Amino acid sequence: MKNILIIGATLLLALSVMQCGAPQTSDNMITHTVYFKLKHPKGSEEEKAFIQKAVDLGAIETVHNLRSVKEVSPKNNFDFGLIMQFEDQAGYDFYNNHPDHVDFVENVWKKEVVDFMEIDYVPNE
Amino acid sequence: MKNILIIGATLLLALSVMQCGAPQTSDNMITHTVYFKLKHPKGSEEEKAFIQKAVDLGAIETVHNLRSVKEVSPKNNFDFGLIMQFEDQAGYDFYNNHPDHVDFVENVWKKEVVDFMEIDYVPNE
Numbered sequence: 001m002k003n004i005l006i007i008g009a010t011l012l013l014a015l016s017v018m019q020c021g022a023p024q025t026s027d028n029m030i031t032h033t034v035y036f037k038l039k040h041p042k043g044s045e046e047e048k049a050f051i052q053k054a055v056d057l058g059a060i061e062t063v064h065n066l067r068s069v070k071e072v073s074p075k076n077n078f079d080f081g082l083i084m085q086f087e088d089q090a091g092y093d094f095y096n097n098h099p100d101h102v103d104f105v106e107n108v109w110k111k112e113v114v115d116f117m118e119i120d121y122v123p124n125e
Numbered sequence: 126m127k128n129i130l131i132i133g134a135t136l137l138l139a140l141s142v143m144q145c146g147a148p149q150t151s152d153n154m155i156t157h158t159v160y161f162k163l164k165h166p167k168g169s170e171e172e173k174a175f176i177q178k179a180v181d182l183g184a185i186e187t188v189h190n191l192r193s194v195k196e197v198s199p200k201n202n203f204d205f206g207l208i209m210q211f212e213d214q215a216g217y218d219f220y221n222n223h224p225d226h227v228d229f230v231e232n233v234w235k236k237e238v239v240d241f242m243e244i245d246y247v248p249n250e
Contacts, residue, residue, distance in 0.1 A: 118198050
């Protein structure tokens with residue numbers, strides 16, 4: 001009996017500590033993705049600075065699991081992508097209207113991005 | 126001492142059973158995504174049948190973490206998405222050339238999809 005209690009407690013501890021990657025794989029969230037092409041030369045400092053500013057948006061409270069990616073398919077015109085998740089539409093709206101995001105769009109995105117496409121998705125169930 | 130062994134064994138068991146979501150969050154893989162619009166009416170049996178056939182491609186050995194998603198942004202023309210991951214380009218090529226995939230593309234995709242875009246990405250590091 002004692003051993004069963006120890007096993008149970010250990011499993012609970014393992015589950016709570018590991019959380020089994022749930023925040024990284026939240027398939028129930030809204031995933032917001034945007035793929036884009038910059039006006040900067042490939043590998044330039046300006047390119048790096050843009051990516052860093054985009055990644056910094058991950059600090060907005062409702063943004064989860066922000067990832068910066070390189071687009072590698074030759075079948076479209078984009079070079080980079082930004083992927084993030086929101087728990088719900090309210091969280092998405094909070095991000096969209098956040099001063100840091102608005103400032104980024106107006107003063108960085110619109111000046112440095114030459115082409116982009118936004119794709120958002122939820123599980124198809 | 127016996128209890129420590131039990132705790133250790135239980136933790137190992139938990140780790141091996143749960144795998145901590147790693148396969149779902151393999152950020153080092155190539156992520157292949159395709160967003161598309163079908164010719165079928167929304168919610169139709171034909172639509173469901175198409176999605177099922179697409180999801181069935183997840184059985185190909187090198188496909189990981191296949192997900193069927195609904196596109197929800199009004200900023201593009203797509204209604205659905207299919208997301209999958211490959212460990213490397215060889216795995217991607219294996220999928221592309223697999224008879225089940227070739228058959229799907231020729232006899233299902235080309236006949237039922239009216240618009241699509243493919244986007245593939247890897248981590249930007």
